[in-house]
Amino acid sequence: MRQVSLPIYPVTYPTGYRLNQNESQFPIPERIKRELNTLSFQDLHEYPVRPIAELLENYATYAGVGVEQILAGCGSDEMIHVVTQALLTPEDIVLSPAPDFSMYPIFTTIAHGHHIQTDDLSYDGLQSSILKVKPKLVLLSNPNNPTGRRWTVEELTQLAALVPYLIVDEAYIDFSLENSIVSELNRFPNLIVLRTLSKAFGLANIRIGFLIASVEMAQYFKQFVPPFNISGTSAKIANLFLKDQTYLKEAIDWHSSMRIQWEELFSTIGTVHPSETNFIFVTLQNAEDVWNTLSSIGIHTALHQNAIRITLGNEEALAKAQSALLAYATR
Ligand SMILES: Cc1ncc(COP(=O)(O)O)c(C=O)c1O
Numbered sequence: 001m002r003q004v005s006l007p008i009y010p011v012t013y014p015t016g017y018r019l020n021q022n023e024s025q026f027p028i029p030e031r032i033k034r035e036l037n038t039l040s041f042q043d044l045h046e047y048p049v050r051p052i053a054e055l056l057e058n059y060a061t062y063a064g065v066g067v068e069q070i071l072a073g074c075g076s077d078e079m080i081h082v083v084t085q086a087l088l089t090p091e092d093i094v095l096s097p098a099p100d101f102s103m104y105p106i107f108t109t110i111a112h113g114h115h116i117q118t119d120d121l122s123y124d125g126l127q128s129s130i131l132k133v134k135p136k137l138v139l140l141s142n143p144n145n146p147t148g149r150r151w152t153v154e155e156l157t158q159l160a161a162l163v164p165y166l167i168v169d170e171a172y173i174d175f176s177l178e179n180s181i182v183s184e185l186n187r188f189p190n191l192i193v194l195r196t197l198s199k200a201f202g203l204a205n206i207r208i209g210f211l212i213a214s215v216e217m218a219q220y221f222k223q224f225v226p227p228f229n230i231s232g233t234s235a236k237i238a239n240l241f242l243k244d245q246t247y248l249k250e251a252i253d254w255h256s257s258m259r260i261q262w263e264e265l266f267s268t269i270g271t272v273h274p275s276e277t278n279f280i281f282v283t284l285q286n287a288e289d290v291w292n293t294l295s296s297i298g299i300h301t302a303l304h305q306n307a308i309r310i311t312l313g314n315e316e317a318l319a320k321a322q323s324a325l326l327a328y329a330t331r
Contacts, residue, residue, distance in 0.1 A: 016298020019311040024202030048232025076209030084111035095135035137165035148275030172277040174200035206234035
């Protein structure tokens with residue numbers, strides 16, 4: 001066995017409102033539920049081919065790239081796994097800002113690499129760390145999970161010029177697609193973009209993510225993907241959502257309106273960071289107390305150092321959080 005001690009992802013399913021994993025809370029529209037009921041599953045005995053080909057076509061159209069530039073995986077988690085396996089040789093350094101997505105150090109270690117984080121989310125911090133530690137790749141989320149901080153395309157292209165590979169994890173970019181770096185793929189062959197259907201598309205359960213790169217890089221990464229890594233059943237569901245003309249806009253509009261309300265509530269007790277995602281990040285002096293108060297009434301959020309991250313919940317969750325925070329403030 002290898003000498004590793006990695007945290008095993010804690011799969012929990014607490015009762016109440018699970019606003020701790022950035023799962024979409026947008027209710028699936030009735031018309032889509034009806035369409036889902038028309039899907040046929042007569043091909044369950046087959047390894048999936050056609051639904052996947054259709055998925056890649058649909059997503060390429062959505063992302064504005066060629067189909068040969070895309071790989072699909074079991075969530076973007078699998079794509080992080082593939083990219084680290086494919087690019088790292090033992091002891092190569094992967095650099096991320098801090099805080100950032102918790103799986104980056106884990107996948108780096110699995111790929112025999114060494115993960116380093118800067119002290120903060122500043123561009124300058126990242127730039128000076130690059131010069132100091134000379135990473136093989138920089139891996140960051142944009143917008144940042146957990147804070148919502150957005151890296152500009154200019155900052156990212158400057159970083160791409162400084163490192164062998166830059167991986168931009170755009171898990172939450174669908175909420176503000178105009179900020180995507182995908183259009184820079186032509187100029188930066190060392191740029192790799194990761195996407196997912198788990199967030200704005202609200203499909204965490206079907207486990208579909210994507211890697212987008214130059215045609216050459218995509219072809220290279222395909223060598224590291226297991227055969228038939230995506231379920232055809234998941235792909236059929238994804239295709240239905242991707243082909244719907246208005247679903248994504250409805251989901252984004254719902255999140256915009258819920259975000260305003262959640263921001264208003266939490267600005268009474270802390271500093272709400274700007275967000276164009278399905279979560280808000282609030283810095284608080286007494287973060288643990290607030291987190292406990294919310295957990296005790298079944299509102300589960302993610303606790304960070306002096307902060308909590310709250311996935312945007314529905315009206316019912318919001319009303320519950322409102323009364324709990326009122327009671328907390330006047331206790
Ligand atoms: C920044 C970021 N990247 C990747 C993922 C993984 O998403 P999935 O594997 O569901 O596509 C998440 C999930 O929370 C995330 O926040």
